[in-house]
Amino acid sequence: MHQEPENKSETKKVSMSVYIGSLLAVMIIAIVAVASVIVWASPDEQEPVGNQTVLDSPAGTPATESVDFQPLEELYAILMTHYFEELDSEGLIEGALEGMADAIEDPYTEYLDEIEVTSMDEDIQGSFEGIGAEVMKEDEYVRIVSPIAGSPAEEAGLMPNDYIVEVDGESVADMALNEAVALIRGPQGSTVDLLILRGDSEFTVTITRDSIPVESVVFELDETDPTIGYVRITNFNQPTYEELVTAIETLQDQGAEDFIFDVRGNPGGLLTAALELSNIFVEDGQPIMQTQTRDEEPYVYLANSDLYGEFKFEGDAVLLIDGGSASASEILAGAMSQSADIPLIGTPTFGKGTIQSIRDLTGSGEIKFTSGRWLTANGDWINEVGIQPDREVAMPEYQNFLLINPEETYEVGDVSEEVRNIKGILDALGYDVGEVNEVFDEPTEEAVRAFQEEQELEVTGTVSGPTANALIDSLRELIQENDTQYEAALDYLMGNE
Template sequence: MQNEPNETKETKKVSLTFYVASLLIVLLIAVLGTVWTLDIVQSSSNETVSDTNSEEVDSDSEEIDSSIDFQPLEEVYSILMTQYLEEVDSDTLIQGALSGMADSLDDPYTTYLDEVESSSMNEDIEGAFEGIGAEVMKEGEYVRIISPIAGSPAEQAGLLPNDLIAEVDGESVAKMSINEAVALIRGPQGSEVKLLIVRGDREFNVTITRDSIPVESVVYELDAENPTIGYVHITNFNRPTYQELVDAIEALEKDGAESFIFDVRGNPGGLLDSSLKLSNIFVEDGKPLMQSQGRDEEPYIYTANSDELGEFKFDKDSVLLIDGGSASASEILAGAMSQSADIPLIGQATFGKGTIQNVLDITGDGEIKFTAGKWLTADGTWINEEGINPDIEVEMPEYINLLYIDQEETYAIGDVSEEIQNLEKILDALDYDVGAVDFTYDEETEEAVKSFQAENDLEEDGVVTGTTARTLIDRLRELIEENDTQYDAAVEYLLEN
């Protein structure tokens, strides 16, 4: 990874001989259980996309140890191709070898991307794809949700940061790579996917209808009760985000906004150059935005620079909302706004992703995405697995963590389960009297359900399934939106300061 953002360097690319040998190395790893560390040789020019998810940079690598004997690896490859019980497809071995090499590092952000996966990642960078709308990573036997994207099917279904996906359409993800799991989760707009979710010590199924995740990464409006306060929610960091944010600020100022609430809650990150441009909006030229550090390198300090990162500057009173779903590029922005622009952070601690990823083409149609360095906040703090703490900590209501109600199940009087306790908590949050909140669907629960059904023009049968379950979740979501304690704290801060 290069330090200087404008310096041109040569990118090291894999030669054909070494490409084949590298594949064989992973085959031997699988057989012998030995982990080998390899670097890339042979110079060629190649533009890359890096990710903090990311940064557009070039990459240097050291030459590999010329004493490595590749003969045993070639023999293993030959044996598998010629003597395995069934006929072996060489492309299958190669794809598996590439994936295995990346997976051997036990780094959730380092992975081999085949042609389809590479195209999918490029769609993400451009800001458009079809799926459920959630940033995910592999964690042990699960796929962990870093954050659902605002307004996405994943968010509407009630999925939360740190939920764990155990199964996709009944298929366990335990032995899948992150790319294999994502390929199953994604799909055409309008199609459905069933996920088995683990939240804490509880499991539940959720069926989500996939959709086209919108390109727009900035949404904004004036506060309904305080029209001099502008609200700007940044949902991702892709290529159009900088201009979208500038347009949003200018539009709100034109409409009378004098102070602003910026929001990166649930924002899983994106391109590093986008986070730098956004950070530059709030920081005076010459002050630090962040630092990056590659292997055996001293940290490089990125500073605000209108000539390189954009001329638009913002200096009105503002705050930034953060939470556990604010990751990567969101954390870079939070660090810059807090440490170099003295803008208060309100909410809860961020996710804690402090690494930078590069993507390099390799021979063939695939790419390798790998962790190339780490980033530090403006003052040099590495926030990896720690996150950034808010200046004003504000928790959301407890009912935000209530579980999704499975619309395919039927809950009725006499049932006893944890799902019933969750259902009663939802009814209680919506101000329906269920008596004691416990695990039993008793007569009081049934009467509460009938009251809910009557007020929502549903069949009054006292049974929760299908439409009743879906409507309960819709009303809970509306309640959460109406009682955003973190947003309310931001409004109060701006009015009092």
């Protein structure tokens, strides 16, 4: 049985990355971040992480059994002395380290070199520059968990469960996640071309990289009922607890009595933030979550105002979730549902239930490895299953329509899946295209003309350039105006169910 340590008398001045005790997540990266729960503590306030403590030994713990490393040494010597060209010794060592991590075949275990360590440290501090999407490696693709709110990725129309196939024409199939991220990264103002797979269709999107603002909580009163406050939590960062408290108190001062909290598309963040936010809704002494390492009993985190903050929420509330709600979002959802009896509305969450730890290696690299799992307050392991909503409500089908390539021209006589997509968008916007199929026929042309006239565009009856962009913008507005999950939450709070 693991016990909560009674003090934290020992502290060591080491690099910030050492203090990332556990990553209950895929991985977090600035431009292409990852569904995650990160544990971080300042050098003066190192905290135990569930069943594990912050790892501060660069050399690591000796192996428990004897291992013969002679074959590795022999191979290194042969290559360094007999390969027909001179080799970089550090490159060979890093390759061996990467290979050992990859041999586990765990997408969340990987060797991090000095550049990647520096990148992760910057990300934890909230320095985002790139496209702004949370991703993970899945088979030969890079899977988008969720675009960050307000990011270039979101503005370009990327969605959870899109797959990146190529970056600037280079396949990511044989790349580690960090290698793909290195390609997608880039300075603010530069562009990157991503080949995206969505369902059975592929399309290319050009995204202009930007500095991604870190805004973890946004809020407002409902337009139709000012007694209902809406709070969207976009990430779990260091200031998120204070931001959420401020949001709730501000809305209450404005007259809000009941609340809709929203973690849809939220990939996670700091574990400490997940505990602090959960503590807002759970009575002291009640379970928030559990962690479990190999051969050990689960350690239970209990709500505690002295540890996680004194503010407590009172009133009726619901929480919106979807497939982009991951890790820290799932911890919060589990705690609110199981320990605070707050209903969940939406679709099942992402399902990330393993714990990753980071440890320094001799030299400048680090190893991120899966060291355990986390459980909900009731002891449920949601890995690859997700948390199920109390009321499952899907978003409209047109939410899944694809982007339209503005560099292509679609006209009468064309037959393709792209045409089906265009007709689907026009149909969703209320234009008569007849049957939604792959054929760009005369009814489709007339619908395009009507759309162009209404948008004050050049009336050509073909789709390209400004017309393609206007169709996507109109679709995005339609989705925002028809948030079926939010409407279901309103109905619940207003007693209309």
